[in-house]
Amino acid sequence: MDISGGGTGRVLYRILLRAYSPSFRREAGPELLDMFDAARAEARAQGGVLWWARYWARLLADVAVTAGPTRWRQLRRSDRDGGQTVDSILQDLRYAARSLRRSPGFTAVAVVTTALGIGATATIYSVANAVMFRSLTGVRDSHELVTVHATSSDGSSFHAFSVPNFRDLRAGENGLGTLAAFSLLQTSARGAEESEAVAGLMVSEDYFRVLGTRPALGRLLAVGDHDPGGGPVAVLSHGSWQGRFAGDPGVVGQTVSLGGHAFTVVGVAEQGFTGHLALLDIEAFVPLAFQPLLEGHDGRFLDRNFDWLELIGRRADGVSTGEARAALTAIAERLAEEYVADNRGSGVDVRPYSNVFAQQSGAVGGFFTLLLAVAGMVLVVAAVNVGGMLLARGTDRRAEMALRLALGARRARLVRLMLAESVVLFLLGGAGGVALAFAATAVLSSVQLPIPFPIIFDFTPDRRVLLFSLGLALASGTVFGLVPAMGSTRSGLRARLGGGGRLRVREWFVVAQIAVSAVLLTGAGLFLRSLSTAASIDVGMRSEDVHILSTNVGILGYEREKGRAFFERLLAEASVVPGVEAAGLVRMPPLTFANETTSVPLPGAPDGRVGTDVNRVSAGYFNTMRVEIVEGRAFRDAEPAAVVINQTLAARLSSGGSSIGRNVRLGSTDDAPTVRIVGVARDGRYRSLGDEGRSMLFLPFSGFYSEDMSLVVRARGDVGPALADLVRRADPDLPLIQNAAYEDLIGLSFLPNRVAAITASSFGLLGLVLSAIGLYGVLAYAVARRTREIGIRLALGAPRRSVHRMVLRGGARLALIGMVLGLAGALASTRLLRGLLYGVSPTDPLTLTAIGGLLGAVVVAACVVPASRATRTDPTEALRHE
Amino acid sequence: MNDPHGGLRAAVFEILLLLCEEDRHGYGLMQEMATRSAGRWILGPGTMYRTLKEMREAGWIERSPAVARAGETDTRRRMYTITDRGRRVAADEATRMSALVERARDERLIPPAGAA
Numbered sequence: 001m002d003i004s005g006g007g008t009g010r011v012l013y014r015i016l017l018r019a020y021s022p023s024f025r026r027e028a029g030p031e032l033l034d035m036f037d038a039a040r041a042e043a044r045a046q047g048g049v050l051w052w053a054r055y056w057a058r059l060l061a062d063v064a065v066t067a068g069p070t071r072w073r074q075l076r077r078s079d080r081d082g083g084q085t086v087d088s089i090l091q092d093l094r095y096a097a098r099s100l101r102r103s104p105g106f107t108a109v110a111v112v113t114t115a116l117g118i119g120a121t122a123t124i125y126s127v128a129n130a131v132m133f134r135s136l137t138g139v140r141d142s143h144e145l146v147t148v149h150a151t152s153s154d155g156s157s158f159h160a161f162s163v164p165n166f167r168d169l170r171a172g173e174n175g176l177g178t179l180a181a182f183s184l185l186q187t188s189a190r191g192a193e194e195s196e197a198v199a200g201l202m203v204s205e206d207y208f209r210v211l212g213t214r215p216a217l218g219r220l221l222a223v224g225d226h227d228p229g230g231g232p233v234a235v236l237s238h239g240s241w242q243g244r245f246a247g248d249p250g251v252v253g254q255t256v257s258l259g260g261h262a263f264t265v266v267g268v269a270e271q272g273f274t275g276h277l278a279l280l281d282i283e284a285f286v287p288l289a290f291q292p293l294l295e296g297h298d299g300r301f302l303d304r305n306f307d308w309l310e311l312i313g314r315r316a317d318g319v320s321t322g323e324a325r326a327a328l329t330a331i332a333e334r335l336a337e338e339y340v341a342d343n344r345g346s347g348v349d350v351r352p353y354s355n356v357f358a359q360q361s362g363a364v365g366g367f368f369t370l371l372l373a374v375a376g377m378v379l380v381v382a383a384v385n386v387g388g389m390l391l392a393r394g395t396d397r398r399a400e401m402a403l404r405l406a407l408g409a410r411r412a413r414l415v416r417l418m419l420a421e422s423v424v425l426f427l428l429g430g431a432g433g434v435a436l437a438f439a440a441t442a443v444l445s446s447v448q449l450p451i452p453f454p455i456i457f458d459f460t461p462d463r464r465v466l467l468f469s470l471g472l473a474l475a476s477g478t479v480f481g482l483v484p485a486m487g488s489t490r491s492g493l494r495a496r497l498g499g500g501g502r503l504r505v506r507e508w509f510v511v512a513q514i515a516v517s518a519v520l521l522t523g524a525g526l527f528l529r530s531l532s533t534a535a536s537i538d539v540g541m542r543s544e545d546v547h548i549l550s551t552n553v554g555i556l557g558y559e560r561e562k563g564r565a566f567f568e569r570l571l572a573e574a575s576v577v578p579g580v581e582a583a584g585l586v587r588m589p590p591l592t593f594a595n596e597t598t599s600v601p602l603p604g605a606p607d608g609r610v611g612t613d614v615n616r617v618s619a620g621y622f623n624t625m626r627v628e629i630v631e632g633r634a635f636r637d638a639e640p641a642a643v644v645i646n647q648t649l650a651a652r653l654s655s656g657g658s659s660i661g662r663n664v665r666l667g668s669t670d671d672a673p674t675v676r677i678v679g680v681a682r683d684g685r686y687r688s689l690g691d692e693g694r695s696m697l698f699l700p701f702s703g704f705y706s707e708d709m710s711l712v713v714r715a716r717g718d719v720g721p722a723l724a725d726l727v728r729r730a731d732p733d734l735p736l737i738q739n740a741a742y743e744d745l746i747g748l749s750f751l752p753n754r755v756a757a758i759t760a761s762s763f764g765l766l767g768l769v770l771s772a773i774g775l776y777g778v779l780a781y782a783v784a785r786r787t788r789e790i791g792i793r794l795a796l797g798a799p800r801r802s803v804h805r806m807v808l809r810g811g812a813r814l815a816l817i818g819m820v821l822g823l824a825g826a827l828a829s830t831r832l833l834r835g836l837l838y839g840v841s842p843t844d845p846l847t848l849t850a851i852g853g854l855l856g857a858v859v860v861a862a863c864v865v866p867a868s869r870a871t872r873t874d875p876t877e878a879l880r881h882e
Numbered sequence: 883m884n885d886p887h888g889g890l891r892a893a894v895f896e897i898l899l900l901l902c903e904e905d906r907h908g909y910g911l912m913q914e915m916a917t918r919s920a921g922r923w924i925l926g927p928g929t930m931y932r933t934l935k936e937m938r939e940a941g942w943i944e945r946s947p948a949v950a951r952a953g954e955t956d957t958r959r960r961m962y963t964i965t966d967r968g969r970r971v972a973a974d975e976a977t978r979m980s981a982l983v984e985r986a987r988d989e990r991l992i993p994p995a996g997a998a
Binding site for chain 2: 020028031032033034035036037038039041058059061062063065066067069318
């Protein structure tokens with residue numbers, strides 16, 4: 001469905017327009033619609049993540065702010081014509097408050113129920129708001145910012161740039177006021193006792209100018225700082241200054257140890273600024289020029305083929321994102337012609353800046369949409385509950401209402417009176433919900449994730465969340481209060497008698513409740529099933545009892561030989577630590593999203609080559625991780641040019657025959673090494689649980705050195721401290737990026753799924769409890785209303801069993817209709833879930849059956865108790881009941 | 883229509899300036915304001931309409947009578963024209979603002995005129 005615009009968008013806006021007074025609508029409606037079209041066209045041109053969500057939020061706010069006054073004027077006009085509307089609204093509110101105070105039990109249950117629904121929604125919205133929408137401190141006029149990505153000939157985007165390409169893009173007519181480059185830096189800072197891993201950002205000259213960041217102390221980086229001859233300098237984040245220097249006002253000019261090198265602090269960035277990416281806690285900003293010092297590579301600055309820079313820029317005045325893209329593309333095309341060998345087929349892609357890494361913003365947006373939908377359903381269940389309660393209350397007051405009508409009160413006035421009650425209830429519930437959201441986000445903000453970068457979560461609700469909750473409370477109070485209000489003020493014979501076979505309003509409430517609960521519970525059930533399936537996926541290795549320790553000797557600028565010697569010694573010493581059964585080295589630990597790729601020759605493929613993931617491991621890796629070799633053998637550490645491939649790659653390389661003994665050339669450059677295949681390993685999951693059928697090539701560490709390696713050991717007991725000791729004794733400046741049980745590390749791989757499952761199942765449970773309470777309440781009430789009828793039946797000799805059956809039949813009918821509608825809704829919404837489910841079909845019959853059974857049980861329980869209470873009543877007592 | 887600091891609200895001033903260039907309808911005003919501010923300034927239709935209405939009531943702008951246009955099904959676009967009084971108000975505002983800018987220059991907040 002295209003809810004962004006077009007026909008549907010216009011229809012939605014037309015519905016929104018009903019919030020304005022009729023006379024205003026007549027007068028301004030066509031123009032408003034016309035302006036809506038203009039705003040939509042413009043918003044769409046801006047594009048960006050969830051642009052329509054923001055756009056509709058703006059529209060809603062616009063209507064909310066401007067519709068009220070037109071209604072107010074309408075009321076005043078009617079007052080002038082003899083009505084007493086304005087005063088009477090205040091009167092209504094006072095009356096509502098009084099009447100709610102008189103029934104504290106009812107009020108408390110209704111407020112708590114509403115608070116749970118609004119709290120759940122506001123919490124999820126707070127998190128989404130913090131991750132996606134909230135503008136970061138120190139990033140100014142972010143709507144003018146764009147991120148620039150390289151595209152490759154296969155059409156894929158989000159690639160990095162080399163330094164020469166960055167410089168050429170920056171120098172040309174690119175439509176940008178400023179363009180800056182940055183690269184994430186994993187480094188260490190020397191603390192009081194030991195080195196700890198910190199996140200830094202290596203930035204080009206204009207980084208702070210692009211963002212508009214200001215210094216809190218000293219100055220930000222200047223052009224002169226980017227001369228490698230000038231001595232290393234750094235700008236600290238405000239938090240780092242407070243934490244490492246205790247906020248010492250004389251910090252400028254002092255040094256901070258990064259990666260074992262002394263960097264002179266030239267300034268502190270403004271408070272709250274931790275880089276332009278949400279969640280990442282960047283502590284230090286250093287000029288790109290010091291990359292060789294910090295990471296130990298050289299020659300990156302001249303190599304047009306070495307892509308490692310991400311770009312962010314600010315559009316020049318009056319230049320649209322599209323125009324900037326066109327201008328940058330023209331430069332990229334020129335570069336591709338000029339440097340055929342390095343730049344062939346590469347282009348640029350320009351996107352509006354977003355807080356999250358651009359390559360993930362789509363997935364993150366979808367994830368939050370899903371969570372918001374789940375929370376929204378909890379709110380609907382809660383609101384339906386309260387609606388049902390109000391309905392019951394309204395029915396009790398029919399006599400009062402009828403009397404008022406008879407005495408000359410207008411029906412509209414009475415509806416408003418009851419509406420005032422529900423709005424007050426929902427506003428109280430909204431306040432409670434916001435309090436809940438504050439508490440829940442405080443808990444969420446303190447969560448620590450097992451990832452190698454320090455991150456900060458601050459999900460505290462802001463003004464946007466408060467407005468959102470207020471809007472929710474008002475809207476649901478009006479919608480769910482209106483139906484009961486209309487129902488209980490309906491007069492006349494038809495209302496008294498009710499329809500024969502058709503459902504009454506109250507019964508529709510029950511049906512709606514069951515339907516929404518069925519959708520919620522189906523989602524929850526699917527996630528739980530998917531979690532247990534994911535745990536049993538064959539990942540091609542065994543991670544239990546494995547401990548992992550990661551470090552990066554590049555941080556201290558180790559030369560290749562020194563680094564190799566360090567890792568070989570670490571491996572040898574770790575193997576003899578008590579309790580260690582096997583040990584190996586690995587560059588990209590599986591299921592941590594890390595990856596490295598190359599290509600190997602494949603006759604018949606386009607370009608004659610096929611891409612594959614690669615990993616650098618020591619010979620001991622296969623045994624340590626229990627990676628099974630199904631053909632040939634594992635390589636030995638003394639064979640620097642022997643490789644192992646997985647079954648998928650083997651099948652691709654040799655259709656039918658064996659690939660053992662074949663020589664392949666890695667990569668397509670002139671100096672590409674040739675290696676010999678000695679074994680085939682069983683297929684596994686490499687980057688994440690989701691990747692099935694990915695080809696993999698294991699390179700020997702002895703021939704393919706890398707400075708960022710992880711030690712994996714299979715051991716009984718906690719060997720973490722012993723392993724950390726080995727590293728510390730070898731070099732106290734070397735930070736441990738990771739020292740944890742492997743299972744904890746790969747927990748991250750399950751994270752989106754797990755978060756969705758926890759949210760869906762806890763919300764599902766909440767929904768179930770709420771709807772059970774609601775069902776029970778509504779059914780019990782219905783039975784109680786029939787006490788007299790039941791008494792007559794019993795007095796006339798009806799067996800208790802048949803009365804029981806009658807009540808149950810009534811409940812079962814509603815449950816059935818509700819479940820059919822709910823399951824249909826669940827099936828319709830599974831498209832949203834597909835990406836997050838592993839190994840479970842969205843239409844999993846087991847889950848659907850279980851949910852049906854569970855809801856059925858709740859309905860039976862909700863019917864049995866009131867039914868038996870009704871049949872236990874003394875017929876004479878019951879007859880007196882009215 | 884005035885902001886708390888004594889000047890015109892920015893949106894009002896912007897609308898007056900746009901209408902000094904040429905007569906426009908609501909759609910055109912919306913689009914122009916959004917484009918010129920690179921999308922930042924998307925006034926909602928309700929706010930825009932209210933602002934225009936206030937300006938009409940103050941006699942700064944006028945609206946053409948409704949005319950059904952050929953080819954447009956249910957939309958009636960009405961042109962807005964600036965009045966002489968509107969021009970005077972805009973000119974006064976511009977004078978006030980340039981006096982402020984002069985003061986900012988005197989305080990060396992921004993470079994002197996012509997120095998860019």
